[in-house]
Amino acid sequence: MLIDDVKIKARAGRGGDGATAFCKEKMCFGPTGANGGKGGDVYFEGVADLGAFIQFRYKKEIGAKSGGRGDGKLNDGATGDDLILKVPVGTVIHNLSTGRDFEIISIGQRLLVAKGGRGGKGNFKFRSSINTSPMEHQDGLPGQDYELRLELKMIADVGFIGLPNVGKSSLLNRLTNAKSKVANYPFTTLNPNLGVYYELILADIPGLIEGSSDGKGLGIKFLRHIERTKTVFHFISAESLNPVKDYQVVRNELETYNKKLLDKPEYLFLSKADLLDKKEADKKLEELKAINKEVIAISVIDDKSIKQVEKILRKIIKQKYE
């Protein structure tokens, strides 16, 4: 099952201690204790993999590397490596220690969550005209140490919705490098999958059925995810004996869950259209035109129809920046 809410402890690296040392060579005087290196920071970075919280299933305490100690020959300690944790876009990071919340909203976005401690100064840094042989150095400071709650509130530009087995995952795989499971039975997709199409995040959402809003099938959990998608692609299989009814079943579920879902911009696709001859397909398209006159017939094996879908996606990209 998808992990979408998890508590972890994140600790940035401790700064390395400074050193107290003196030159031991002949004809050489003075302090040579070097500085400690800075501790590594902890960052979060957005990725399209909704399953990325799995890394926290058993590992609830994570930490970046400490900085190295300064040595006695003026070589500063190494900086601790940063830790970059990949989390799905739509992750809300609740910092329970400070009460502040942050959200990862785009792929590649990096957020500094816990800062590494600074390294301590070595005794070389304490030398002065009145103190040529300082005995003191500083210790490194601890890194920030926080308790975090990570909550996944999926966000996507386009959500693929429809009854089960209508070809949602197949289209996602065709358009992006996602590897959503495809099979000829209902509820193949158990959790939403994200794919990236240029600047858009596309979400393949598990099939909805009558009663989803009451928890039937995979139910309510996924209706919650549709709440945060901006546009929907609604799929109706060309195999359907009653396309208009199929459309209404899904719309009713959206409405029962939250009326606002009906206001999202929607594109209607008669999917798997290659299974029908042209005459049959046109008849079903005609029926669906009463709902949305821009409905198109698509098939993952028909390049021309995929180009039409891509044209719609380009339009959505353009609107995103208007």
Ligand SMILES: Nc1nc2c(ncn2[C@@H]2O[C@H](COP(=O)(O)OP(=O)(O)OP(=O)(O)O)[C@@H](O)[C@H]2O)c(=O)[nH]1
């Ligand atoms: N002929 C044909 N078959 C298709 C097409 N798209 C998908 N299929 C087949 O239809 C079946 C269901 O496809 P999926 O992509 O798994 O459907 P889904 O809507 O994601 O299904 P759920 O995850 O169960 O909701 C698979 O056997 C696919 O190979 C298409 O354009 N043409």
Ligand SMILES: [Mg+2]
């Ligand atoms: Mg699927």
